[in-house]
Amino acid sequence: DAGITQSPRHKVTETGTPVTLRCHQTENHRYMYWYRQDPGHGLRLIHYSYGVKDTDKGEVSDGYSVSRSKTEDFLLTLESATSSQTSVYFCAISESYSGGRNTGELFFGEGSRLTVL
Amino acid sequence: DQQVKQNSPSLSVQEGRISILNCDYTNSMFDYFLWYKKYPAEGPTFLISISSIKDKNEDGRFTVFLNKSAKHLSLHIVPSQPGDSAVYFCAASRVWLTGGGNKLTFGTGTQLKVEL
Numbered sequence: 001d002a003g004i005t006q007s008p009r010h011k012v013t014e015t016g017t018p019v020t021l022r023c024h025q026t027e028n029h030r031y032m033y034w035y036r037q038d039p040g041h042g043l044r045l046i047h048y049s050y051g052v053k054d055t056d057k058g059e060v061s062d063g064y065s066v067s068r069s070k071t072e073d074f075l076l077t078l079e080s081a082t083s084s085q086t087s088v089y090f091c092a093i094s095e096s097y098s099g100g101r102n103t104g105e106l107f108f109g110e111g112s113r114l115t116v117l
Numbered sequence: 118d119q120q121v122k123q124n125s126p127s128l129s130v131q132e133g134r135i136s137i138l139n140c141d142y143t144n145s146m147f148d149y150f151l152w153y154k155k156y157p158a159e160g161p162t163f164l165i166s167i168s169s170i171k172d173k174n175e176d177g178r179f180t181v182f183l184n185k186s187a188k189h190l191s192l193h194i195v196p197s198q199p200g201d202s203a204v205y206f207c208a209a210s211r212v213w214l215t216g217g218g219n220k221l222t223f224g225t226g227t228q229l230k231v232e233l
Contacts (some may be wrong), residue, residue: 004160031218042121042206042223043161050218058220090160094219105151106219108160 003027004109006091012115019078021112023091025071031094032074033106034058034066036087043090049074081116088113120144121209123224131232136194138227140207143188147209151221152181152192155204164205165192197231204228 003026013019023032034046035058045058047066055066063085065077078085092106122141130136138152148169153161167174167181167190174181180193194201208221 040225042225045220048218048220105163105166106221108162110160
């Protein structure tokens with residue numbers, strides 16, 4: 001199993017409070033991603049990182065920010081949580097796709113369930 | 118706008134029979150396709166992938182078929198086993214555009230139930 005740890009695994013918070021989810025990897029992979037999973041939407045990309053301090057937006061980035069100060073850590077922050085951000089959040093990592101030995105697949109963490117009341 | 122679609126939210130098959138899960142996409146620029154399996158309370162796990170230069174890829178009981186002209190891919194599981202019961206997501210990307218990273222676009226998932 002890929003060494004990916006998400007914390008916290010479960011969190012209940014109130015509308016308007018800040019929340020930070022942490023993803024920690026021990027694989028030294030270059031790429032890291034945050035996805036959210038919601039019924040009827042599958043998994044949607046929030047933000048991703050292609051190196052330390054290098055991040056970019058995904059398809060549902062509004063209301064979220066990220067930071068990556070070390071290769072192994074990728075933080076997702078909700079500055080002011082809203083009920084629409086109630087979801088299961090997954091961190092993922094990947095190596096560079098080489099077309100050869102590795103298939104470029106993403107390895108996912110176990111998820112963080114966030115409930116915003 | 119859903120670029121990757123899985124129109125069947127659920128599928129039920131008997132143990133030992135074939136399971137066929139379908140996926141359609143609209144973006145002709147996608148060049149890499151993957152299937153993931155997800156059990157409850159766990160993260161998705163990679164199952165099998167296929168590049169757009171191929172039309173079939175096989176790995177044990179799992180085969181993925183790609184029909185580029187129809188923008189359609191399917192996952193065949195033969196024979197199906199009770200442990201295959203899970204949600205299956207198809208995903209697509211333009212891997213070369215991202216310079217090595219892989220921004221996957223996922224479908225909404227199909228819940229497969231394999232019955233004894």
